[in-house]
Amino acid sequence: VLARFRRAQGFNVLHPMGWDAFGLPAENAAREKGVNPRDWTYANIAAMRAQLKQMGLAIDWTREFATCDPEYYAEQQRLFIEFYKAGLVYRAEADVNWDPVDSTVLANEQVIDGRGWRSGALVERKKLSQWFFRITAYTDDLLSALDKLDRWPEKVRLMQKNWIGRSEGMRFSFDLTNSGKVEVFSTRPDTLFGASFVALSPDHPLAEHWAKSDNKLAAFIEECRRLGTSEAAIETAEKMGFDTGVRARHPFDPSWELSVYVANFVLMAYGTGAIFGCPAHDQRDLEFAHKYGLPVLPVVIPDGEDPKTFDVGHEAYVGQGQLANSCFLDGLSVEEAKAEVARRLESAGQGERTVQYRLRDWLVSRQRPWGCPIPMIRCEHCGLVPVKESDLPVLLPNELQFTGAGNPLDSHPTWKHVNCPKCGGTAQRETDTCDTFVDSSWYFARFADPKSDAPVNRKAADYWLPVDQYIGGIEHAILHLLYARFFTRGLHRLGYTNIDEPFAGLFTQGMVCHETYRGDNGDWIEPAEIEKRDGKAYLKGSDTQVIVGHSEKMSKSKKNVIAPEAIIERYGADTIRWFMLSDTPPERDIEWTDEGAEGCHRFVQRVWRLIGDADRLPPPGTPVVDPADGAALELRRAVHRAIAAVTDDLDNLRFNRAVAQIYTLANALGSAEASIPGAVKREALETLVLLIGPMMAHLAESCWRALGHEGLVVDQLWPKPDPELVRSDTVTMAVQVNGKLRGTIEIARGADKQIAESAALALDPVARTLEGKPPKRVIVVPDRIVNIVA
RNA sequence: GCGGACGUGGCGAAAUGGUAGACGCAAGGGACUUAAAAUCCCUCGGGGAGAAAUCCCUGUGCCGGUUCGAGUCCGGCCGUCCGCACCA
Numbered sequence: 001v002l003a004r005f006r007r008a009q010g011f012n013v014l015h016p017m018g019w020d021a022f023g024l025p026a027e028n029a030a031r032e033k034g035v036n037p038r039d040w041t042y043a044n045i046a047a048m049r050a051q052l053k054q055m056g057l058a059i060d061w062t063r064e065f066a067t068c069d070p071e072y073y074a075e076q077q078r079l080f081i082e083f084y085k086a087g088l089v090y091r092a093e094a095d096v097n098w099d100p101v102d103s104t105v106l107a108n109e110q111v112i113d114g115r116g117w118r119s120g121a122l123v124e125r126k127k128l129s130q131w132f133f134r135i136t137a138y139t140d141d142l143l144s145a146l147d148k149l150d151r152w153p154e155k156v157r158l159m160q161k162n163w164i165g166r167s168e169g170m171r172f173s174f175d176l177t178n179s180g181k182v183e184v185f186s187t188r189p190d191t192l193f194g195a196s197f198v199a200l201s202p203d204h205p206l207a208e209h210w211a212k213s214d215n216k217l218a219a220f221i222e223e224c225r226r227l228g229t230s231e232a233a234i235e236t237a238e239k240m241g242f243d244t245g246v247r248a249r250h251p252f253d254p255s256w257e258l259s260v261y262v263a264n265f266v267l268m269a270y271g272t273g274a275i276f277g278c279p280a281h282d283q284r285d286l287e288f289a290h291k292y293g294l295p296v297l298p299v300v301i302p303d304g305e306d307p308k309t310f311d312v313g314h315e316a317y318v319g320q321g322q323l324a325n326s327c328f329l330d331g332l333s334v335e336e337a338k339a340e341v342a343r344r345l346e347s348a349g350q351g352e353r354t355v356q357y358r359l360r361d362w363l364v365s366r367q368r369p370w371g372c373p374i375p376m377i378r379c380e381h382c383g384l385v386p387v388k389e390s391d392l393p394v395l396l397p398n399e400l401q402f403t404g405a406g407n408p409l410d411s412h413p414t415w416k417h418v419n420c421p422k423c424g425g426t427a428q429r430e431t432d433t434c435d436t437f438v439d440s441s442w443y444f445a446r447f448a449d450p451k452s453d454a455p456v457n458r459k460a461a462d463y464w465l466p467v468d469q470y471i472g473g474i475e476h477a478i479l480h481l482l483y484a485r486f487f488t489r490g491l492h493r494l495g496y497t498n499i500d501e502p503f504a505g506l507f508t509q510g511m512v513c514h515e516t517y518r519g520d521n522g523d524w525i526e527p528a529e530i531e532k533r534d535g536k537a538y539l540k541g542s543d544t545q546v547i548v549g550h551s552e553k554m555s556k557s558k559k560n561v562i563a564p565e566a567i568i569e570r571y572g573a574d575t576i577r578w579f580m581l582s583d584t585p586p587e588r589d590i591e592w593t594d595e596g597a598e599g600c601h602r603f604v605q606r607v608w609r610l611i612g613d614a615d616r617l618p619p620p621g622t623p624v625v626d627p628a629d630g631a632a633l634e635l636r637r638a639v640h641r642a643i644a645a646v647t648d649d650l651d652n653l654r655f656n657r658a659v660a661q662i663y664t665l666a667n668a669l670g671s672a673e674a675s676i677p678g679a680v681k682r683e684a685l686e687t688l689v690l691l692i693g694p695m696m697a698h699l700a701e702s703c704w705r706a707l708g709h710e711g712l713v714v715d716q717l718w719p720k721p722d723p724e725l726v727r728s729d730t731v732t733m734a735v736q737v738n739g740k741l742r743g744t745i746e747i748a749r750g751a752d753k754q755i756a757e758s759a760a761l762a763l764d765p766v767a768r769t770l771e772g773k774p775p776k777r778v779i780v781v782p783d784r785i786v787n788i789v790a
Numbered sequence: 791g792c793g794g795a796c797g798u799g800g801c802g803a804a805a806u807g808g809u810a811g812a813c814g815c816a817a818g819g820g821a822c823u824u825a826a827a828a829u830c831c832c833u834c835g836g837g838g839a840g841a842a843a844u845c846c847c848u849g850u851g852c853c854g855g856u857u858c859g860a861g862u863c864c865g866g867c868c869g870u871c872c873g874c875a876c877c878a
Contacts, residue, residue, distance in 0.1 A: 158794065159873060167877075186878060199878095239876080265876040275878045283791080284876055358877055477873080583802045583814060591802080599815055605828090656803075660813035667813090670830095734809040739859045741809050765845085779858050785808045787858050 001581065002469060003058045004694035005650045008718035014464055016447040017052065017059040019045050019066035022073075022371045023436045030370075031402045037370045038396075041068055051564050055573050056697045058714075063450045067372070067439035072446065074393030075455040076439065077375035079494075081386040084376075088134045088490050091384060094363055095203070095269075098126035103406040104367040105130075125225055131374055131432065132361040135486045139164060139357050141500070142485055151505035153587075156477045163478045165358025170342055171272060172351025174198055174248035177257065182206060182248060185271030185356055189345070190337035191278040193326035194299035196289055198248040198276050199241065199261045203268035210244055217242055217262065224264045239288045240264040248276075251350050252327065263288060271356055283316040290314075299326045300334060362483065364435040367407040369400050371433025379420035379427035387429075388421045394429070407431055440480055441487035444470075444502055456496040470503035473511065481506070507653055510589040512580070514560040516549035524559040528566070551591045562592055571601045574696035578603065581655040581695055603663070604699055607692065610669050611685060611703045617678045620686075620708045624679045632676045638668035639684045640725035646691050647718070655695070662691055682707070690719050735760040736787040737769045745786070753780040760786040 003015035019041075026037035033040075045066060052059065065072050083089045097106040101121040105128065135142075143164045146157045169187035176182060182198060200207045202224040211218035220242040241261040250256035258276070265284055266275055279289035280298040289296050300321040301307045307324035323329040329337045345351035365374065373394040375387040387394055397415050400408040409415060409431040420427035442455070448464040449457035472480070481503070488502040517525040517537060531540045537548050554561045567576050578600040584590040627633050642665035649658035669684050686707060693700040693713040700713045728749065733756060735743045742765040747756055757778050760766060770790055777789040 155794065155873085162793065162874060165874090165877065169878080184878085188878080263876095265878090267877065270877045277878085282878065284878075287876095356877080358874095474872080585803080588802095593802095593815080595815060596802080602828090603814090609829090657813085660804075663813050732809080736808080736859070739808095739857095744809065777858065779808095781808065785859080787808080789858050 001577075001650070001655060001694040002653070004697065004714065005718070007058075007714070008690075008693065008716065010717065014063075014447065015057075015059055016063040016450075017057075017061065018064055018443055018447070019048075019068075020436065020440050020443075021045065021066040021068040022433075022439055024368070024370075027368065027370045027402070030400070034402075037400070038068070038398075041066070054568050055564070055577065058697070063447055065446070065450050067436070067443065068370075070393055070395055072443075073372040073439070075446070076372050076434070076442070077387070077392055077394060078389075079442065079455045079491075080375055080434070080438075082494050083133065083490055084386060086490070086493060088137060088493070089131065090134060091129055091131050093127050094130045094132070095125050096128050096130060096363070098124045098128070100124055101405070105365065130363050130365040131376075131430075132363055133438075133486065133490075135362045135483070136357065136359060138486055138489050139359050141489065142359075142482065145485075145501060149501060149504075149506070152503075153506065153508055156474070156481065156506060156508065159477045160482055163359065163482065167356045167358075169354060169356055170345065170351050171354050172251060172345050174251065174258070174276065175254075176260065177247040177249065180206075182260070182274050183272045184274045184276050185354070186276060187356075188278065188281060188338075189341040189351075190323065190329065190332075190334050191281045191299050192250075192252065192276070192341055193323075193329065194278040194280050194297045195250065195258060195276045196279055196285075196294045196297065197259050197261055197292075198274065199263035199266050199288070200244075201266040201268040201273040202262055202264060204262070204266075204273045206274075207244075207262045210246070214244070217244060220262060224262075239284065239291055241288060241292055243292075251345060251348075259294070261288075261292075269360060270358065279316065280312050281316050281318055283318075286312065286314070286316045297325055299323055299329075362435075362486070364438055365432040366435055367410070367431070368433050369396070369402075369408040371436060372439060373409070374430040374432050374434060376430040377418055377421060377427050378430065379423060379425060381425060382420055382422040382427075385420060385422050385427070391421070409433070437479060437483050438487075441483045442491060444484070445488070445491060445497060454496075456491060458496055461497050465497060466499050466502055466504045469505045469507065471507045471509055474508045477508070507587070509586050510584070511553045512592055513551045513589050514554050514562060514592045515551050516558050516560045518547045518549060519544075520547075524557070526559045527562060553589070554592075567597065571597060572604065572698065574699045575601045575604055578659070578696055582659045583656055585656050586653060603666070604696065606666065606670070607688065607696075607699060607703065610666065610688070611706050614682075614685065614707045617682045617685075617707075620682070622679045622682065624683050625677070627677060627680055629675070629677070631673045632680045635668060635672050635676055635680055635684055637725050637728065638665055639687045640721040642691060643687060643719050644721040644726045647721070650694065658691075659695070662688070662695075665691070687719055689713060690716055731783045733760075733783065734785045735763055735766060736785065737766055737790055739787060742766050742769060749783060751782070753782065756780050756782070756786055760788065 003013050007013045021041050026041045029035055029040045030037040049061075049064075053061075067073065067076075080089060098104075099106050099121055106123060143161060143166060146152075146160055149157060167187050169185055170189045171183055171185050172189070173181040173183045182200065184198065186192075202221040207217070207221060211221050220240075224240065241263040244260050244262060246260040247257040248260050250258065265288070266273065275285075277285035277288060277294070278299075279286040279294065279296040281300055286296065288294070296312065298307070298310050298312055298317065300317060300319075301310050301324045302317065302319055302321040305321075320334055323332045323334070323337045326337070329340060332340060342351075342353050346353070373396060375392060375394045377385045377387060379385055397409070397412055401411065402408055404411055416429040416431050418427055418429050419425065444467050445456040445461050445465060446452075448460035452460070484502050485500075488497065489500050491497045492500055514527060517527065517530050519525055519539075525539070525546055529540050530537050530546060532538075537546050538544060539546060552558060552560060564576060575597060579592070579597055580590065582600060583596070624636070627636065642661050645661040646658045649655070649661060665684070665688055669681075669688065672681065672684070685703075689700050689703045689707065690713060693716070697714070704711075704713045704716075730746055731749050732744050732746055734741055735745055743760075743763040745756065745759045745763065747759055757780055760778075760780075761770075761775070766788060770788070773790065775788045775790055779785075779787040779789070
């Protein structure tokens with residue numbers, strides 16, 4: 001709709017379509033059906049392309065590509081190497097979700113209740129050498145630039161902000177009594193005198209080091225790892241700690257020693273992997289302290305509480321207050337105490353103020369065969385070496401064996417065996433492929449010139465980018481949209497674009513939902529097998545009742561999918577298009593119903609009937625002579641009001657309101673008197689057709705032809721409203737007494753307040769309510785309302 | 791637990807602080823028809839008065855506040871949904 005609307009307004013519109021085509025579904029099909037993932041994918045693309053073409057979506061198919069096209073992923077490999085050379089790609093050890101049955105890494109989303117989603121095996125945490133994109137090189141910018149994305153939904157910006165998770169605090173060290181020191185991160189250095197223990201993550205290097213000579217500690221660490229990191233595990237997990245026997249000296253009092261624990265609730269991936277525990281002012285520390293009998297000393301006292309008697313009980317106090325029991329900090333506010341601690345630790349060289357982020361680098365390695373091969377080679381002598389420019393692309397093998405466990409690229413007899421590009425000796429190709437989110441992180445730049453022999457054609461990208469209007473589901477709020485923002489910055493650094501933000505405008509649309517049906521045995525039943533009688537649902541042609549479930553996102557697993565072909569066959573594509581746009585605002589989920597589709601189809605027919613007597617109208621181009629006749633003038637006003645309203649609604653993506661405006665215009669046309677001059681009727685009909693053009697493209701063309709035009713609606717300019725006709729000469733003003741509606745007055749637009757006031761006071765119900773007394777006050781908002789205070 | 795959004799007829803929904811329910815779906819009544827479909831007309835938040843035209847009361851989750859005026863703004867509850875989740 002937008003593509004057609006903007007084109008009609010004279011814009012040069014690029015509305016492309018492509019296929020995010022690598023990934024697990026093709027692999028699963030390969031495993032389950034024994035098909036080649038490539039053949040399966042391209043067959044699906046062909047089917048979906050045909051469906052989309054039937055819908056008349058005004059897509060520029062000359063720019064179409066799929067991410068699994070070698071021409072596309074070849075350029076992606078080139079980018080990967082350029083990112084690597086620019087320091088934005090690196091390889092490092094990382095904790096990953098490892099499925100021991102499928103012997104592959106799983107994404108977090110693929111771990112359900114601690115088990116691999118496909119194999120059902122308990123997922124292990126494993127340290128593996130993996131490829132990363134250095135997204136954290138842009139953390140600050142990714143965060144601060146969110147403020148400038150003023151055409152993005154607030155919700156998405158907030159989600160990204162939370163995901164990046166900026167916290168200001170301090171890093172500082174505790175000296176250990178055995179030897180060395182441990183660095184912690186804290187956002188509450190002001191509570192340092194309330195410290196009662198130090199805790200390390202089970203994955204902390206010191207913990208692992210000490211475990212070598214402490215079997216009990218080693219066993220404890222092992223147990224922590226086994227409990228896993230799934231949400232369910234975390235929610236139910238109790239705080240567990242192991243006293244290492246090592247003691248830490250308080251930074252401000254070397255004689256004060258704190259126990260050093262290894263604790264299951266300390267994450268290695270955040271901060272330094274070590275904390276100091278202040279139970280009075282942190283709920284987790286409090287629970288831990290209660291369990292292990294550690295002291296709870298309040299050091300921030302809320303206003304009105306006595307420091308001597310203040311007791312936090314079972315809820316840590318995290319609010320503002322005055323410092324107490326804190327030596328040189330006593331009497332300061334939380335903010336003042338933070339500054340003072342920072343000043344002292346920094347000047348003593350014991351620590352520094354830092355900003356800590358939640359965002360971590362993006363792990364892109366996947367032990368998966370249906371993805372873009374990472375174009376790197378591992379040589380025993382030379383280390384990691386990028387594939388030579390002249391050897392690109394690294395193509396996937398034509399045939400892959402999915403029978404065994406693990407990555408078929410790794411078990412392929414020849415594919416990974418290559419010579420080192422540097423020394424020429426025997427070497428191995430990287431058999432990991434890129435996370436499919438990499439594929440979708442730069443495709444929009446490729447659309448500017450999809451045949452370019454560079455990844456991105458700078459000139460074309462400068463012309464088209466950023467994307468003026470991006471549309472996608474809310475599920476992309478963090479992952480895809482954050483990755484694409486990162487990639488665009490990388491492309492900028494490499495000189496492929498001059499922008500940092502890929503999407504100037506973002507709209508998150510809802511999904512199409514449908515009722516679900518189940519039989520007595522619990523099996524899902526397709527809508528096509530259902531018929532409804534007297535409010536109940538039955539198996540078609542039988543008296544077997546079925547259970548009607550909630551309306552849910554259409555999905556194959558619940559069989560509540562409506563195939564577009566069947567609807568197009570029955571009603572035509574425009575009925576689907578009109579349905580999608582009607583009633584429900586586009587950001588919300590929409591429920592597909594047969595009744596709604598019927599209603600939309602009736603409107604399609606109605607528009608066609610309105611055009612029906614077009615041959616009795618004067619020919620196209622007949623000028624409208626200013627109608628003196630009231631009914632003709634009213635119709636013209638309706639026409640121009642509709643133009644103004646629909647234009648405004650489409651400008652703001654309010655398709656459901658635009659639909660309502662068009663219904664209003666159709667109603668006006670339907671009840672138009674026969675006496676109205678033909679030229680006025682023609683203007684109204686032609687406007688109706690032009691306004692529905694972006695929405696019901698096919699119907700509009702048929703109507704345009706029936707109205708006697710040679711050309712196409714798609715080549716017509718968007719109509720412009722006549723301001724004189726949009727604005728009426730008179731207005732209806734509401735008249736209230738004490739805020740309650742008592743009547744309305746019809747009055748000249750822009751009439752004097754006095755005139756409105758006397759007209760209002762003259763109304764019968766107003767006089768009745770006032771009971772002859774003079775009003776205390778009269779508020780007149782010109783052209784809107786008169787409110788009389790009695 | 792933290793963060794956010796939302797709550798309006800039977801349903802989907804409208805409503806720059808200014809006539810609540812536009813527009814559509816469903817439902818009911820009527821016209822046309824031998825009949826049905828299609829189409830057209832009327833009714834359609836709740837309650838009440840009237841022969842009728844009309845009129846009155848009440849109503850946007852609940853309680854309070856600001857305002858001449860609140861679905862809309864503010865505070866507190868209740869409920870639903872979403873995101874993050876042991877992030878120090």
